[in-house]
Amino acid sequence: MLPLEGFTVVALEQAVAAPLATRHLADLGARVIKVERVEGGDFARGYDHVVAGTGAHFVWLNRGKESLAVDLKSPEGVEVVRRLVARADVFVQNLAPGAAARLGLDAARLRADHPGLVVVGLSGYGSGGPMAQRKAYDMLIQAEAGLISITGTPDEPAKTGIPTADIAAGMYAAQSVLAALLRRTRTGDGATVEISMLDATIEWMGHALYTQLHTGRQPPRMGVGHTSIAPYDSYPTRDGRMLIGVQNDRGWRDLVTKVLGAPELADDERFATNVQRVRHRAECDAEVARRTREWTTAELDARLAEAGVPAAQLKDLSDVVGHPQLRSRERWRSVGTEFARIDALLPPPIFEEFEARMGDVPALGQHTRALLLEAGLTEEEADRALSRGVAAQHDASAPDSPSN
Structure with a gap:
């Protein structure tokens, strides 16, 4: 019933x-x-x-x-x-x-x-x-x-x-x-x-409204990025783009060591914490983008999934209609x-x-x-x-x- x-x-x-x-x-x-x-x-x-x-x-x-x-x-x-x-x-x-x-x-x-x-x-x-x-x-x-x-x-x-x-x-x-x-x-x-x-x-409006309320600052428009998290954006591959969203410091360490092959970035003082990565967002994004270009989108997607780093391919609606997860x-x-x-x-x-x-x-x-x-x-x-x-x-x- x-x-x-x-x-x-x-x-x-x-x-x-x-x-x-x-x-x-x-x-x-x-x-x-x-x-x-x-x-x-x-x-x-x-x-x-x-x-x-x-x-x-x-x-x-x-x-x-x-x-x-x-x-x-x-x-x-x-x-x-x-x-x-x-x-x-x-x-x-x-x-x-x-x-x-x-x-x-x-x-x-x-x-x-x-x-x-x-x-x-x-x-x-x-x-x-x-x-x-x-x-x-x-x-x-x-x-x-x-x-x-x-x-x-x-x-x-x-x-x-x-x-x-x-x-x-x-x-x-x-x-x-x-x-x-x-x-x-x-x-x-x-x-x-x-x-x-x-x-x-x-x-x-959630966090954006409370940011304005308690700081007096309007959160900026970020495209697919995030005002409070980095790296969290679309990054280039050899044949397209990949969305990567690192939510915490362990995720950053996994990204740079297991996926991007750049373990030296894990403890770089500019990037060691999310607060620092947001503060140095442009540099952080540049370091990630320089390395994601080494793989095709499919290759990078597989590497990210294996490492447990949150990521997604940018799908058109034609892809969504036939999405294998739905089927x-x-x-x-x-x-x-x-x-x-x-x-x-x-x-x-x-x-x-x-x-x-x-x-x-x-x-x-x-x-x-x-x-x-x-x-x-x-x-x-x-x-x-x-x-x-x-x-x-x-x-x-x-x-x-x-x-x-």
Whole structure:
């Protein structure tokens, strides 16, 4: 039995942060009812169509959910959502600030009617404060949180290549739901949870933030290097580059004696401790780079692995897709989408007792009619809602064969 079997989540969600949170809950067995717009659905459906006609973001974030397409500008559409929430354990939303309240789906109203409900609201900047009403997207939050200021090279800042702020908020939201449901088993009480993308991302700033706080100095942008550790960077080989990360003084000794053939560097006073190596970073990196050029990337990788020195080859995503570690550990599964079956990764947590449920990615409104009936509409009322455009029903047509 999956840990969240029997729990129902209603999610008024779009884009990344909230869908990521509820996908984690679906993987753990929760029933997730995704409420979407009649026209177009979740914005992420239209970001691109690169996964067999479906958006890559949407495929990543929405497997295992039921899609209900209703017009929330109509009283009938809102009433359907209210009825489903009345039967649910969790309600999650990441609408624009104030939008949930205008629909009568704010936490105060829902908790008054359903004290055991867990209500989670995700926003860019949180309630209150001068920025509460501002629109928030991942790149903007990365900028406000200082993440862009420490990411990139010394010459050019950059945002991260993945939606870090969205992912941070989604992870904290999922974690909060689990904590709230556990608490409810003990007290019977629901919970009201607020997650801000800004709060989540600033929390992830970690050591950089505390460095600024306690020294008054902005940590510099280091590319793939590290502000507090050396050697920790990308180094040249005969045919490419190798990433080497020495975390302690013993690791330095192993690197120079067992790999680079330069035992004289082990006790060089400039490099004997990490503090000294950071202080003499340019010299340290130059000594390492002068020697790593002697081998090909594959040769150096083998030497580093044998010596137990932390290192990695710089892989493109084409290498990651076929990564032998993923294949040997059987981390790929097949899931259905609207037009095809595709490969998808198992979620990271590995339980000995069960495997995460990886359901299909729904077509827009694929489950609408059934959910209208579940909400208490008669068959005639459901058909009338569909014919009037208050709700929409679409069917998936995925073939049975995997994508590759």
